[in-house]
Amino acid sequence: MSEPMFDRIALIGIGLIGSSLARVIAAKGLSRHVAIATRSVETLRRAEELQLGHSYYTDPAEAVQNADLVIVSVPVGSSAAVAEAIAPALKPGAILTDVGSTKASVIAQMSPFVPEGVHFIPGHPLAGTEKSGPDAGFADLFVNRWCIFTPLPDTDPAALEKLSGFWRRCGSNIDVMDAAHHDKVLAIVSHLPHIIAYNIVGTADDLQNVSKTEVIKYAASGFRDFTRLAASDPTMWRDVCLHNSEAILEMLARFSEDLAALQRAIRWGDGDKLFELFTHTRGVRRSIIEAGQDVDAPDFGRHGIEQQPSK
Numbered sequence: 001m002s003e004p005m006f007d008r009i010a011l012i013g014i015g016l017i018g019s020s021l022a023r024v025i026a027a028k029g030l031s032r033h034v035a036i037a038t039r040s041v042e043t044l045r046r047a048e049e050l051q052l053g054h055s056y057y058t059d060p061a062e063a064v065q066n067a068d069l070v071i072v073s074v075p076v077g078s079s080a081a082v083a084e085a086i087a088p089a090l091k092p093g094a095i096l097t098d099v100g101s102t103k104a105s106v107i108a109q110m111s112p113f114v115p116e117g118v119h120f121i122p123g124h125p126l127a128g129t130e131k132s133g134p135d136a137g138f139a140d141l142f143v144n145r146w147c148i149f150t151p152l153p154d155t156d157p158a159a160l161e162k163l164s165g166f167w168r169r170c171g172s173n174i175d176v177m178d179a180a181h182h183d184k185v186l187a188i189v190s191h192l193p194h195i196i197a198y199n200i201v202g203t204a205d206d207l208q209n210v211s212k213t214e215v216i217k218y219a220a221s222g223f224r225d226f227t228r229l230a231a232s233d234p235t236m237w238r239d240v241c242l243h244n245s246e247a248i249l250e251m252l253a254r255f256s257e258d259l260a261a262l263q264r265a266i267r268w269g270d271g272d273k274l275f276e277l278f279t280h281t282r283g284v285r286r287s288i289i290e291a292g293q294d295v296d297a298p299d300f301g302r303h304g305i306e307q308q309p310s311k
């Protein structure tokens with residue numbers, strides 16, 4: 001184990017992502033001290049039982065005191081409230097980052113509260129599972145996954161390099177892009193698949209002429225893969241939908257058009273069109289396997305929630 005990168009890291013939110021960070025920080029010795037804050041006493045107690053950090057708080061402002069790195073891992077809709085609460089206690093020179101699945105909204109919510117001298121670098125590790133809470137995390141969640149930063153125009157390059165180094169030590173590959181682009185890319189590779197999954201599982205559950213027992217019994221025919229996505233945390237995904245609505249609606253409009261074309265091909269018995277599309281999409285799948293981002297990759301096979309964007 002080499003020299004710790006930080007003296008004190010504060011983790012605000014200790015669910016799947018926060019607790020995975022706690023575990024990898026401990027495993028790799030990335031910080032001398034890890035301070036943990038979460039909203040509820042129950043979750044805090046569980047984090048303590050799991051020995052995820054060194055000090056524990058329900059007040060996030062106490063956790064961030066003297067922290068060199070603060071990582072906010074809460075549902076994106078809570079970003080403003082957390083930023084407002086911690087802002088007065090942030091140490092000058094500290095790096096403040098987040099892991100939220102939408103970026104433009106998080107920047108809009110947090111930036112107004114960030115004090116002068118604190119380096120705010122929005123981030124998003126493209127790694128996850130359908131599980132939530134402190135028990136769900138694991139140290140290798142971020143291995144071979146992309147972590148995207150969406151820096152602000154005045155972001156200090158040295159702070160960005162330091163944060164990139166931290167995520168590299170967690171096993172991630174780094175990409176940098178602007179927030180609007182991130183939100184569009186993620187709308188198609190992550191947000192839409194989840195929305196489609198939520199919708200198809202809801203539809204199947206609502207059918208009159210197919211019983212729920214049959215849906216469960218024959219799920220392996222394809223439905224099962226959707227149910228894993230549709231089991232994802234309702235609060236997180238409600239917030240993602242509400243905070244990336246523009247990009248999601250744009251992608252949904254495009255998706256609906258393409259679905260209508262597919263519907264027409266089926267109605268008119270246009271086998272060539274169906275064959276052509278299905279052959280093309282098989283190629284897309286092959287490219288994902290070649291990029292090492294397929295469902296059989298080490299952690300992706302078990303979870304596979306968020307995928308690597310194409311460059």
Ligand code: NAP
Pocket residue numbers: 012013014015016017018038039040041043044073074075076078081082099100101102124125126127128129130131132133134233236240305306
């Ligand atoms: P999670 O397991 O549900 O944990 C959420 C944490 O946030 C808990 O510690 C929870 O505290 C706290 N929290 C919830 N509501 C809050 C509020 N209103 N104010 C303050 N704290 C609150 O969630 P997660 O999966 O780790 O997701 C955290 C963030 O990571 C989200 O922004 C999500 O978009 C992003 N992300 C998720 C994934 C994924 O696949 N899960 C992947 C990449 C990024 P209590 O339990 O004490 O209430």
